[in-house]
Amino acid sequence: MATIHPNAMVAPGAVLGAGVVIGPFCTVGPEAVLEDGVELSSHIVVEGATRIGAGTRVLPFASIGTPPQDLKYKGEKTRCEVGPKCLVREGVTIHRASVGGGGVTRVGGGCMLMAQAHVAHDCLLGDGVILANNVMLGGHVQVGDGAFIGGGAAVHQTVRIGRLAMVSGLAGVTNDIPPFGYVFGLPARLVGFNKVGLLRRGASRDQLRTLRLANNLLFKDSGEFAARLQQAAERWPDEALVQEIIAFVRDPTRRRQLVRPGRMAAPELGGVDEENGEGQ
Secondary structure, eight states: OOEEOTTOEEOTTOEEOTTOEEOTTOEEOTTOEEOTTOEEOSSOEEOSEEEEOTTOEEOTTOEEEEOOSOTTOOSOOOEEEEOTTOEEOTTOEEEOOOSSSSSEEEEOTTOEEOTTOEEOTTOEEOTTOEEOTTOEEOTTOEEOTTOEEOTTOEEOTTOEEOTTOEEOTTOEEOSBBOTTEEEETTTTEEEEEOHHHHHHTTOOHHHHHHHHHHHHHHHTSOSOHHHHHHHHHHHOTTOHHHHHHHHHHHOTTOOSOBOOBOOOSOGGGOSEETTTTEEO
8 A cells, every 4th residue: 555645646547556655745647657665755746657666765856757848849748767776866857758769768777866966858877877966967868877977067968978987076078978987077078987886896807907908099099099999899809898888989879979088187186096097
């Protein structure tokens, strides 16, 4: 049985799983599906064809599944999905999709969206993604599993952020970030790779040494990039991490260029050791 506060409004047609808790002054629309154990604390709006996965907690003043901020949208039926065991903090906004994308805005399982983060229409977030406070994702942004985006960062529409990438706080991201990359600044520049994140997920020291060599070849050495990319593909055909970067770069569906290499303007601020490529 669901527990619904008497001051909440749950429309007929909404589907509520076992153990759902809906707090005071929440509004749940007729097409919403809240799976088992979902908790809406208070003052939360769930609209449209929106599904929230089992065990997800949503804190006050969040809005999920509200219409996209797209002038072309005329009320067409689109969807919004939030995966299981997510934490959606205060004031987060997750908009349902527009008609110009795949018809769905999706947040994967185990994600943490901190206060005031914004996920725009047609964004696709993988599992375990963390958006810190006030992160802004434009429409059609794709974020790979385990990526971390620091507080106040702004990500331009149609940008892709690879698996386990790190984005510094206040960064302005206008181009694609390869898997494991660390970017810093405004505009964001590639300054290293996420060594700590990879170690925590079981990467070996040998894999990290190979990845450093590949990153130097791809993003620091001189010469035509296409030739360096082919050289990396041939030099490390059996290295899964390197091949993941190459596949990301070669993806024929990409709409933006790769982020450019750079240096941190203020290394004392932390975040990455350029010599060791160590994300903090």
